[in-house]
Amino acid sequence: MKKLFLSFLVLILASCGPKIFKSVWTQEIAPENYAVRFETTKGDFELEITRGLSPKAADRFYQLVKHHYFDNSIFYRVNPGFVAQFGSSDSLKYNAWNAVKVPDEKTIQSNEKGTLSFARGGKNTRTTDLFINLKNNAYLDSIDYSEVVGFPSFGKVTSGMEVLESLYDRYADTTMSSLDLMYTDRQEFLKKFPELDLIHKAYFLEK
Secondary structure, eight states: OHHHHHHHHHHHHHHHHSSSSGGGGGGOOOOOOEEEEEETTEEEEEEEEEGGGGGHHHHHHHHHHHTTTTTEEEEEEETTTTTEEEEEEOHHHHHHHHHSOOOOOOOOOOTTEEEEEEESTTTOOOOSSEEESSOOGGGGTTTTEETTOOOEEEEEEEEHHHHHHOOTTBBTTTTGGGGGHHHHHHHHHHHHSSTTTTTEEEEEEEO
């Protein structure tokens, strides 16, 4: 029933405007290499993405940036000395994109400090939420979690690592138990965790 509802939601979103989701967007192929800048409440940082490291992940990230998924989003989990995790708090965007999963891929590049990977909760569950490693987390390369091995990284911070290290981190993982609130009432979520940093926008950089 849940899958049926999400499929119905995707169809509705695809037919109304302004467009926040079209299923055809999930078929777009990323360049072999591309750069992205994030503007945040703490400053800017930039990422270099290498498609060959995890093609399906690089394609989805490209799609999300191209269609402004991360604009006005939240660093909702910043665990000091571990990861900075982010994603949209817009439930319509989230549910639409989340209905189209990203297939699992093997890990080629290690989860060293500054690398970018998709979060996941089981087989073929990568969708829209990502994390940047705040330290070398090599154990994430081979960890067996929910019948899937490893978190494939496919990009790396090229400038602004100090911005990521300055994100407010005193909530650590306590925000994770309130993610439902983030999607249903963003204002209340931010009242509960008022110091969280935000992403103003993300966009491609010309080479």
